[in-house]
Amino acid sequence: MSALEGVVIADFGRVLAAPYATMVLADLGAEVVKVEHPRGDETRAWGPPHAHGHSTYFLSVNRNKESRTLDLATPGGLAAARELVLGADVLVENFRPGTMRRFGLDHESLRTVHRGLVYCSVTGFGAGAALPGYDLLVQAVGGLMSVTGPAPGEPTKVGVALVDVLTGLHAAVGILAALRHRDRTGEGQLVEVDLLSVLLSAMVNQSAGYALAGVVPGIMGNRHPSIAPYEVFPTADRPMVLAVGNDRQFTRLCRALGLPPDDRFATNASRVAHVAALAELIGARLRTRTAAEWFALLTPLGVPCGPVNDVAGAFELAESLGLRPIAEVGGMRLVANPIRLSATPVTYRTPPPDLA
Incomplete structure (x- = not known):
């Protein structure tokens, strides 16, 4: 039922x-x-x-x-x-x-x-x-x-x-x-x-920034107003994203990229303050390998990243993960409907109708 x-x-x-x-x-x-x-x-x-x-x-x-x-x-x-x-x-x-x-x-x-x-x-x-x-x-x-x-x-x-x-x-x-x-x-x-x-x-956060603090946000391209590094980077073949959400992930990223410690990037707030310099350093490292190579290297380390797929690539990824x-x-x-219910799953009974 x-x-x-x-x-x-x-x-x-x-x-x-x-x-x-x-x-x-x-x-x-x-x-x-x-x-x-x-x-x-x-x-x-x-x-x-x-x-x-x-x-x-x-x-x-x-x-x-x-x-x-x-x-x-x-x-x-x-x-x-x-x-x-x-x-x-x-x-x-x-x-x-x-x-x-x-x-x-x-x-x-x-x-x-x-x-x-x-x-x-x-x-x-x-x-x-x-x-x-x-x-x-x-x-x-x-x-x-x-x-x-x-x-x-x-x-x-x-x-x-x-x-x-x-x-x-x-x-x-x-x-x-x-x-x-x-x-x-x-x-x-x-x-x-x-x-x-x-x-x-x-x-959400953009609206809340205005409602709570009177901050009117503007265009930042693919960067995040409150997190860094959290944007699109070039690689040897195609763009990829890094979505580093905490200091632990950032430390792992730096080790994988061979980046030395830098006081400018010690905390998320300081990384946001120096986001342009940080992006330049990271981008120079990422250009040395392909997006697929970085994805394979960084993902097991717990660093959120991935290539910028087209829609076909997105479906291929979902299928490879067993998401149907x-x-x-x-x-x-x-x-497919993305909702999964264990007792009353979604059903697909009829295709979209012709005009009756």
């Missing part, structure tokens, strides 16, 4: 954040009905690349779901949607604020007729801001790009829609908490998450 078996989710989510949340819950056993306009979810057209006649973007977040096309602007479509919601445990939506209210499918309207409904609303900037919640936009105005990039004056987005994914995960956690509350009380509730708030929370990163679902090779 799956952990969420018997839970029915009416999924009005589109694009990424909400569909990611509902796929996670579907993998855990929930029955998810994906409500789509007859035109289909926008991501069905977001390609290349394509596989199995679909965009891989759509396929990445919609397995284990049933598709149901409904035009909410028609009486028949709206009636069918309402019937679906009244039989569901959870409703998830990420329309612009006010859209569901126009259809009478907002939380306030539904809670009077379905007291046990868990209603999850995902927005870009909160229920009171009718701003478009695109991941790139939130990365920009939310500060993430201001700390990401090769150098000051060159703000750079993260290579995936990370804020959407993090928001989807937060939505899933909120839904699970609300379901637990409903199990005890019989009462549903409204779960709200927005991309901007999630990003500010997810920037690929799941075969209906003849498709999809990225």
